[in-house]
Amino acid sequence: xxxxxxxxxxxxxxxxxxxxxxxxxxxxxxxxxxxxxxxxxxxxxxxxxxxxxxxxxxxxxxxxxxxxxxxxxxxxxxxxxxxxxxxxxxxxxxxxxxxxxxxxxxxxxxxxxxxxxxxxxxxxxxxxxxxxxxx
Amino acid sequence: xxxxxxxxxxxxxxxxxxxxxxxxxxxxxxxxxxxxxxxxxxxxxxxxxxxxxxxxxxxxxxxxxxxxxxxxxxxxxxxxxxxxxxxxxxxxxxxxxxxxxxxxxxxxxxxxxxxxxxxxxxxxxxxxxxxxxxxx
Numbered sequence: 114x115x116x117x118x119x120x121x122x123x124x125x126x127x128x129x130x131x132x133x134x135x136x137x138x139x140x141x142x143x144x145x146x147x148x149x150x151x152x153x154x155x156x157x158x159x160x161x162x163x164x165x166x167x168x169x170x171x172x173x174x175x176x177x178x179x180x181x182x183x184x185x186x187x188x189x190x191x192x193x194x195x196x197x198x199x200x201x202x203x204x205x206x207x208x209x210x211x212x213x214x215x216x217x218x219x220x221x222x223x224x225x226x227x228x229x230x231x232x233x234x235x236x237x238x239x240x241x242x243x244x245x246x247x248x
Numbered sequence: 249x250x251x252x253x254x255x256x257x258x259x260x261x262x263x264x265x266x267x268x269x270x271x272x273x274x275x276x277x278x279x280x281x282x283x284x285x286x287x288x289x290x291x292x293x294x295x296x297x298x299x300x301x302x303x304x305x306x307x308x309x310x311x312x313x314x315x316x317x318x319x320x321x322x323x324x325x326x327x328x329x330x331x332x333x334x335x336x337x338x339x340x341x342x343x344x345x346x347x348x349x350x351x352x353x354x355x356x357x358x359x360x361x362x363x364x365x366x367x368x369x370x371x372x373x374x375x376x377x378x379x380x381x382x383x384x
Contacts, residue, residue: 159364161309162257165268168366221364233366246366248268 115247117123120169121151121215123211124218128173130204131192140174142232147188149201150174160246166216169245175237176203180228185237193223193239201241215247258334259306261320265338269317271368272307275333275347277379302375304331304351310360310367322370324353328376342383351377 122152128149135148151173160166175192178185191199202220209218227238259270280298293324312318340346357384 159255160272161269161271162255162259162267164255166309177279219364 117127117153119214123214127205131199144176146176146178152156167247171243173241176236179238180235206213215245217243254335258338260332262329269309274305277302302379304349305372307370322356325356327353329353346382349375350377351375
């Protein structure tokens with residue numbers, strides 16, 4: 114059974130195919146955008162007999178810059194695209210078994226495209242939902 | 249054994265442990281009703297048990313890997329196979345009986361699923377001959 118750390122590292126490796134996008138496992142107080150924050154959100158255990166399958170849900174929050182920056186929105190649009198060299202979905206699904214660590218994964222949705230406040234700074238960000246199947 | 253939550257049912261197919269690909273298992277045994285109602289039945293129907301039969305129903309997560317469920321099951325179409333089931337793990341005991349059924353693999357689903365869903369398929373096979381249980 115893959116660990117959360119192994120899955121998170123694998124997702125980070127896939128995201129590293131996007132030029133210039135950093136990754137981190139915790140939401141930073143002072144982010145250096147663009148940065149993708151990878152966090153588990155829920156786990157459904159025992160989807161098959163005898164620990165045969167667990168279903169993990171991850172949220173990848175992509176923070177692109179201060180909300181006032183016009184360039185930030187253009188960049189976030191590229192990350193949210195369904196395809197292309199900057200597509201978060203394409204990058205994460207570029208290696209769907211994370212080189213054998215898991216059974217499969219899929220980016221199911223983008224949501225909460227908008228602003229988030231970290232410290233006293235308002236950033237533009239979007240969240241991507243992932244479902245991960247692991248044995 | 250106390251009441252329990254189903255997590256560790258053990259399922260084998262022709263000796264291969266397929267538990268980790270299986271999400272649901274049901275063995276149902278039935279008997280036909282034979283009507284023996286007569287004038288002495290006092291106005292009620294009377295029945296006795298007739299022929300027994302069984303059904304093994306399994307829900308699978310599809311997998312095309314070497315030795316995985318798809319490669320195990322598909323070649324058996326039209327054949328007789330042996331399925332064993334234990335309610336909770338691999339150790340047979342009085343509280344974890346081993347049920348053995350010979351079934352006719354009368355259908356397979358090599359392709360199943362909608363976009364975005366986990367690839368799954370379900371089968372339901374009639375038993376052939378007696379279904380036995382053992383506690384040791």
